[in-house]
Amino acid sequence: MKINLTRQNTYLLGVSLFLLIFVVVFSFSILIPEGKSYRIKKAELKKESLELKQLSDFSIEKEVILQKLQGDNLHAIKAFDTEFNAERFIKQHRSFFSSLSVSKSVELENEDGFSVYEVNTTSEISSPKSFYNFLEAVNKSDWIIAVNLPINFKREGEMISSSFTMRVYNNLKDTNSTKQ
Amino acid sequence: MKYSYIKPRHKTVFTKDIQLLLTFFSVTLFMLFSTYAFLLFRDYRFVEEVADINEQKSELRAGILKMSDEIATIEKQSLLAEKVFTKNSVLRDSIANLFDLVPSRITLSEAKIMEDGLILYGITPNKDVYNFMLQAPLRSIFHRTYSSFYPDKNGWLRFVSTNYIDEEEEIGNEN
Numbered sequence: 001m002k003i004n005l006t007r008q009n010t011y012l013l014g015v016s017l018f019l020l021i022f023v024v025v026f027s028f029s030i031l032i033p034e035g036k037s038y039r040i041k042k043a044e045l046k047k048e049s050l051e052l053k054q055l056s057d058f059s060i061e062k063e064v065i066l067q068k069l070q071g072d073n074l075h076a077i078k079a080f081d082t083e084f085n086a087e088r089f090i091k092q093h094r095s096f097f098s099s100l101s102v103s104k105s106v107e108l109e110n111e112d113g114f115s116v117y118e119v120n121t122t123s124e125i126s127s128p129k130s131f132y133n134f135l136e137a138v139n140k141s142d143w144i145i146a147v148n149l150p151i152n153f154k155r156e157g158e159m160i161s162s163s164f165t166m167r168v169y170n171n172l173k174d175t176n177s178t179k180q
Numbered sequence: 181m182k183y184s185y186i187k188p189r190h191k192t193v194f195t196k197d198i199q200l201l202l203t204f205f206s207v208t209l210f211m212l213f214s215t216y217a218f219l220l221f222r223d224y225r226f227v228e229e230v231a232d233i234n235e236q237k238s239e240l241r242a243g244i245l246k247m248s249d250e251i252a253t254i255e256k257q258s259l260l261a262e263k264v265f266t267k268n269s270v271l272r273d274s275i276a277n278l279f280d281l282v283p284s285r286i287t288l289s290e291a292k293i294m295e296d297g298l299i300l301y302g303i304t305p306n307k308d309v310y311n312f313m314l315q316a317p318l319r320s321i322f323h324r325t326y327s328s329f330y331p332d333k334n335g336w337l338r339f340v341s342t343n344y345i346d347e348e349e350e351i352g353n354e355n
Contacts, residue, residue: 008195011198012197012198012201015198015201015202016201019201019205019208019209022209023205023208023209023212026212027212030216031212031215031216031219034216034219034220034223035219037219037223038219038222038223038226041222041223041226041227041230042222042226044226044230045226045229045230045233048230048233048234048237049233051233051237052233052236052237052240055237055240055241055244056240058240058244059240059243059244059247062244062247062248062251063247065247065251066247066250066251066254069251069254069255069258070254072258073254073257073258073261075261076254076257076258076261077254077257079261080257080261112256112260113256114260128275128276128279131272131275132272132275132276135268135269135271135272135275136269136272138268139264139265139268139269144260144261144264145264145268146264146267146268147267147268147271149271149293149294149295150292150293150294150295151275151292151293152290152291152292152293153288153290153291153292153293154289154290154291155288155289155290169260169264171257
């Protein structure tokens, strides 16, 4: 059987074959690998988005905890940041004593990551109740102050003179920032 | 000189068949290239989005680390503040209890409150009042109690009461 192909049909067949081969080669060598890569990247993006959401939720949880802690411990946080001021201390607590004097503070060794200052205090009180009230007020003062033993009470006429030391706790100063 | 009575047809390569074929392949190629362009664009967007997410993650991690540090600091501050406040309150109660312990018939002239002891100076009408009303409760609190007396002008007795708590004994008892 003899097939007679006209010149036009030959062109038609040639063009068809060329285009068909191009489509197949393009699809298999470029389009399909690119599609696979697209699927992988899409899955990766989904995974990353999920991790981001988890991190974001964790960050929000931490923030809530931090805000609650800050709210609950506002006085302590502020007190640790406040530098001890003898004049202000006397002004705030003079009402509990007939006379009150606070000596210059001496820096002690750091304790539990906080700087500690020791101040000697001498005072006169009319009754021990004033001293109890003072100890109550110290817990609400602008600083974190621990009244230390030994405490000496001595009757002097109608008054009781007392002498004791107090420890003031502060946040450690960042030495790197002060050096600048 | 004419050999034909009809007008010659205009011949072209783009016959109806070729046109149909080209249209078909044009549509196919357009769809292929569009798909490829779409994939390239999405890939580019994915890379950008992943980079953006990674940046956000780094920021969040740094923020979480900072917040964790702040939480640890506040917890430490709160713990120490609580310890100090409790110590002051215990001290207040201890001093109040000490002064409540002294009966009205005995007058204290001086009191030294120490970590491990207490020294009291005062006046008592007689030794019995001191022994029953002050020394007895002091003995129940302290491990060692020493008292010394010397007469005062009005016939009363001045006393010095020295009281100590032995820490070693405390530890021994605990064990």
